[in-house]
Amino acid sequence: MSTAEPQVETRRDRWQYGVCGFLAVVGVLVITDAARIRHIANSNDPIGPKPVPIVLGALLLLIAVLYAVDVARGGTGEAEAGEDVDATSPVDWRTVLLLVGAFVVNLALIEPLGWVISGGLLFWGSAFALGSRHHIRNLFIAAALSLTTFYAFAIGLGVNLPAGVLQGIL
Amino acid sequence: MDNLVNLLTGFGDVLTPLNLLLALLGVTVGTAVGVLPGIGPAMTVALLLPITYGLEPVQAFIMFAGIFYGGMYGGSTTSILLNTPGESSSVVTAIEGNKMARAGRAAQALATAAIGSFVAGTIGTVLLVLVAPQVVKFAISLGAPDYLAIMLLAFAGATSVLGSSRIRGFAALLLGLVIGLVGIDKVTGQERLTFGIPQLADGIDVVVVAVGIFAVGEALWVAAHLRRNPGTVIPVGRPWMGRSDWRRSWKPWLRGTAYGFPIGALPAGGAEIPTFLSYATEKKLSKHPEEFGHGAIEGVAGPEAANNASAAGTLVPMLALGLPTNATAAVMLAAFTSYGIQPGPLLFQREPKLVWALIASLFIGNLMLLLLNLPLAPAWAKLLQIPRPYLYAGIIFFASMGAYAVNAQPLDLVLLLLLGLLGFAMRRFGLPVLPLIIGVILGPIAERQARMSLQLSNGDPSGLIGGPVAYVIYAVILAMLAWPLISKLGRKTKTKDVVYTAGQ
Numbered sequence: 001m002s003t004a005e006p007q008v009e010t011r012r013d014r015w016q017y018g019v020c021g022f023l024a025v026v027g028v029l030v031i032t033d034a035a036r037i038r039h040i041a042n043s044n045d046p047i048g049p050k051p052v053p054i055v056l057g058a059l060l061l062l063i064a065v066l067y068a069v070d071v072a073r074g075g076t077g078e079a080e081a082g083e084d085v086d087a088t089s090p091v092d093w094r095t096v097l098l099l100v101g102a103f104v105v106n107l108a109l110i111e112p113l114g115w116v117i118s119g120g121l122l123f124w125g126s127a128f129a130l131g132s133r134h135h136i137r138n139l140f141i142a143a144a145l146s147l148t149t150f151y152a153f154a155i156g157l158g159v160n161l162p163a164g165v166l167q168g169i170l
Numbered sequence: 171m172d173n174l175v176n177l178l179t180g181f182g183d184v185l186t187p188l189n190l191l192l193a194l195l196g197v198t199v200g201t202a203v204g205v206l207p208g209i210g211p212a213m214t215v216a217l218l219l220p221i222t223y224g225l226e227p228v229q230a231f232i233m234f235a236g237i238f239y240g241g242m243y244g245g246s247t248t249s250i251l252l253n254t255p256g257e258s259s260s261v262v263t264a265i266e267g268n269k270m271a272r273a274g275r276a277a278q279a280l281a282t283a284a285i286g287s288f289v290a291g292t293i294g295t296v297l298l299v300l301v302a303p304q305v306v307k308f309a310i311s312l313g314a315p316d317y318l319a320i321m322l323l324a325f326a327g328a329t330s331v332l333g334s335s336r337i338r339g340f341a342a343l344l345l346g347l348v349i350g351l352v353g354i355d356k357v358t359g360q361e362r363l364t365f366g367i368p369q370l371a372d373g374i375d376v377v378v379v380a381v382g383i384f385a386v387g388e389a390l391w392v393a394a395h396l397r398r399n400p401g402t403v404i405p406v407g408r409p410w411m412g413r414s415d416w417r418r419s420w421k422p423w424l425r426g427t428a429y430g431f432p433i434g435a436l437p438a439g440g441a442e443i444p445t446f447l448s449y450a451t452e453k454k455l456s457k458h459p460e461e462f463g464h465g466a467i468e469g470v471a472g473p474e475a476a477n478n479a480s481a482a483g484t485l486v487p488m489l490a491l492g493l494p495t496n497a498t499a500a501v502m503l504a505a506f507t508s509y510g511i512q513p514g515p516l517l518f519q520r521e522p523k524l525v526w527a528l529i530a531s532l533f534i535g536n537l538m539l540l541l542l543n544l545p546l547a548p549a550w551a552k553l554l555q556i557p558r559p560y561l562y563a564g565i566i567f568f569a570s571m572g573a574y575a576v577n578a579q580p581l582d583l584v585l586l587l588l589l590g591l592l593g594f595a596m597r598r599f600g601l602p603v604l605p606l607i608i609g610v611i612l613g614p615i616a617e618r619q620a621r622m623s624l625q626l627s628n629g630d631p632s633g634l635i636g637g638p639v640a641y642v643i644y645a646v647i648l649a650m651l652a653w654p655l656i657s658k659l660g661r662k663t664k665t666k667d668v669v670y671t672a673g674q
Binding site: 015016019023026029030034037038041044045047048049052053056059063064066067070075076077078079080082084085089091092095099100103104106107108110115119122123127129130131141149153156157158159160161162 | 224
């Protein structure tokens with residue numbers, strides 16, 4: 001256990017360079033996007049829309065470098081704790097990817113099939129991803145939740161939720 | 171006196187059967203959602219936004235007030251009964267509160283938290299009534315360069331939270347500022363960072379950002395590290411306090427309030443510092459210092475009051491200046507803007523009905539909470555046993571619904587997922603989320619103020635700084651940024667002294 005620990009530590013350090021890289025990429029993106037803007041300035045607005053993104057992009061590049069220096073010196077960010085978080089366990093990628101999958105199903109189906117079906121699938125899929133194996137019970141809960149929210153919010157409060165294929169039935 | 175009349179009018183607006191019902195609903199749902207493990211006050215407000223969508227602004231604000239205090243109170247119940255709190259502001263409550271609960275004094279811990287929250291919340295709201303209009307009076311005299319300075323102060327404050335890495339805070343702030351850039355520039359009509367996607371022309375909705383970062387990001391993060399066996403919930407009966415508990419609680423409540431409100435009201439305040447200060451003070455002043463660390467009631471009463479008073483304090487900069495200083499205020503501000511209401515000094519003049527109805531409902535919601543929470547505590551405790559798959563699936567479900575309902579476009583769900591993944595990565599690498607959300611909200615305003623300042627000075631960069639108020643604020647910002655350097659130097663000389671004396 002004690003021999004494995006430093007290894008985990010160094011691996012974490014290397015991933016942090018990914019954050020620096022991300023910040024640098026965003027910085028370059030912001031600057032190239034701003035460079036494309038024509039220079040517009042008049043007496044009402046002497047600097048136009050261009051300088052602020054350029055300054056932000058430059059700061060992002062600067063902070064990416066400072067971040068990398070901090071990481072190289074052994075700096076680490078403290079991962080967030082919480083009631084249900086077991087900080088000692090490694091990231092469970094399977095669960096995360098399954099959740100993202102459920103999310104994508106919902107965003108692809110919400111317009112064609114409607115919230116009742118896509119939202120129900122979202123809940124059912126998320127519960128499955130999180131390890132619940134009561135498939136039939138979960139199906140009932142998912143259906144109850146999506147129907148209740150549709151009637152309460154879309155019909156009761158006039159919130160925008162699509163009825164989709166169930167238009168006219170609900 | 172004007173304020174008193176305004177406040178009474180506010181009470182008049184709230185005291186109708188329908189509005190009272192909405193307040194009660196807000197308080198109940200706010201507490202119920204806030205109690206759920208893993209859901210802090212900010213996420214509570216973010217997840218409950220949709221229930222206010224169909225309402226008139228005044229009624230929506232009445233409900234917000236209830237959700238705001240309800241979510242706060244719910245969070246402290248969780249930390250007392252479960253330990254390991256979700257929000258940094260309830261860390262201190264958990265230290266002694268959970269020890270008390272383990273020693274069979276959960277009822278007293280919950281009671282002193284509930285009554286202390288009520289006392290602090292009520293005093294805090296009274297102070298809000300007294301202070302906010304004064305701040306407004308002062309703020310109206312300020313010019314664009316002063317506002318720019320205040321915004322920069324808020325940025326500096328959010329990134330230099332005690333004990334966390336500034337580089338990471340600053341990185342989060344910059345990411346938020348970039349998200350705030352997306353969309354059409356209001357002055358010139360030029361598109362920035364829209365990549366030709368027409369739906370991005372209006373910018374990324376702040377509600378989508380808040381829900382993505384707070385709710386989806388948190389759910390993904392917890393899902394990746396879900397405990398196999400959730401912590402044991404300590405059963406609790408109806409909260410009550412004996413005479414000695416009252417005697418030991420009332421002073422900490424007042425001292426906690428005295429720490430919480432002023433620090434919460436500062437543009438760079440927050441709840442962490444006053445709760446820690448309150449804990450340290452109570453430990454020092456207590457007649458039972460040996461009980462600290464084993465469940466001292468003063469250690470729950472003081473910090474919990476400080477926490478709630480600072481929440482009331484954060485409403486001062488939020489309402490009077492449009493400045494959010496903690497996550498919950500940031501989400502509330504996002505909600506206000508989705509109603510087309512821009513908090514700031516003019517809010518009190520333009521929408522007095524709204525502001526005073528909100529303040530009146532804070533009083534009413536606080537009272538309802540007290541009446542509701544003492545008898546309902548056992549029921550809230552049961553909520554802690556909800557199976558975790560359902561809890562986090564439910565968070566993702568309601569987050570998706572709320573984000574979609576803002577504009578009814580599937581693209582918002584794509585953004586929600588991307589922001590959720592960003593929130594996940596930020597939690598993984600220890601980047602604080604508060605600077606990001608503050609950057610998204612205040613970034614566009616700060617840019618507008620900067621450009622207005624330059625307009626006044628005809629493009630001369632010195633126009634960015636003018637004014638004595640701005641000078642004072644910049645001095646404070648410099649001091650905040652230089653603080654770690656100063657304290658490091660101080661520590662170095664001190665250790666030298668120690669070495670010196672030890673050498674002798």
